[in-house]
Ligand SMILES: Nc1ncnc2c1ncn2[C@@H]1O[C@H](COP(=O)(O)OP(=O)(O)OP(=O)(O)O)[C@@H](O)[C@H]1O
């Protein structure tokens with residue numbers, strides 16, 4: 327018997343639909359055009375409502391069943407359309423019907439993560455990296471902004487040239503000026519020779535301005551000029567110099583709010599805001615925690631990677647990681663050192679804040695409601711909001727993860743106004 331077209335396709339929605347149908351002895355088929363007789367149908371593209379799609383052939387469904395199946399098929403059709411697009415984009419058939427959800431990547435040039443939000447990030451980086459355009463990378467501390475900047479450089483034509491990093495908050499204004507643009511001999515006390523700056527060193531390469539929100543307005547003007555004209559002066563020098571650098575900038579501040587408050591130049595903001603890459607916090611991609619733990623355990627191994635005891639792993643999975651990937655990485659490094667020759671890492675070695683963390687430490691306003699119903703509502707709201715974020719608003723997936731019906735989830739999303 328030849329395998330059905332979806333064999334190996336790991337699309338959870340599709341499996342669910344098939345489960346529902348199997349119990350009724352119905353078959354799901356990929357068709358080129360909408361059959362005249364079918365029990366349910368969802369087109370792959372809204373542009374061609376009678377074109378290719380997913381059809382349930384055979385006996386009839388009751389009206390409520392048909393409604394349910396069509397909703398589920400609608401979700402599955404979106405996934406199938408994406409798979410077909412990917413397959414067409416790789417005519418060598420490399421993608422075929424793999425066992426992994428097709429196109430899903432669990433790492434990207436050193437960035438580890440397979441969560442839906444990371445898939446969006448990788449897809450954006452694919453497009454942005456080769457473009458030579460300025461990119462603003464935003465995200466909380468420790469989310470991997472510098473890794474993203476390096477990935478952009480590595481994916482660009484400049485990859486064989488320099489990648490220069492400067493942390494704008496690490497210097498005072500005068501020092502940063504001379505660091506970035508260089509100085510002329512005698513420009514200030516201690517300037518004993520002419521010195522080129524980092525922009526010159528980065529010529530033809532990529533310049534990563536980290537913590538750009540901490541740069542003074544005077545330097546913001548100089549950077550804007552490099553961006554617009556590629557020109558600058560060394561400190562104390564009149565000669566105009568020219569460089570060709572691609573600028574990437576990062577910040578964990580809300581630059582737009584800083585512009586509104588007059589703390590950041592609006593013209594520079596719009597010049598660097600051309601492409602905005604947001605790196606998600608770890609709490610929005612908790613499914614990646616095991617992957618990251620494994621990655622860091624392997625990296626910090628001495629002889630062979632150590633294991634976490636089940637209790638220790640459970641505590642790490644429950645903890646919210648406000649310091650994001652950096653906090654997780656540091657914790658693993660610490661555990662590996664403390665464990666010494668022990669192959670298994672137990673809970674006792676965990677940092678106290680992680681070992682002792684309980685969900686009520688969450689700290690938000692509704693964390694200490696004074697009645698049971700209020701507490702249940704607060705928990706319900708938090709879990710649903712988190713699942714909706716993780717699944718980018720896909721209610722079928724969120725409902726599946728929370729093990730509630732889609733209809734129930736829709737009701738709760740409305741109740742808590744989480745749309
Ligand atoms: N997705 C990831 N996969 C693997 N390692 C990661 C990831 N994200 C961050 N890291 C690691 O965590 C540490 C912090 O990352 P990085 O310096 O890029 O964060 P950042 O966003 O620049 O933080 P900050 O705002 O505090 O400077 C680094 O050691 C980095 O290698």
Ligand SMILES: [Mg+2]
Nearest residue numbers: 471472536576
């Ligand atoms: Mg950083």
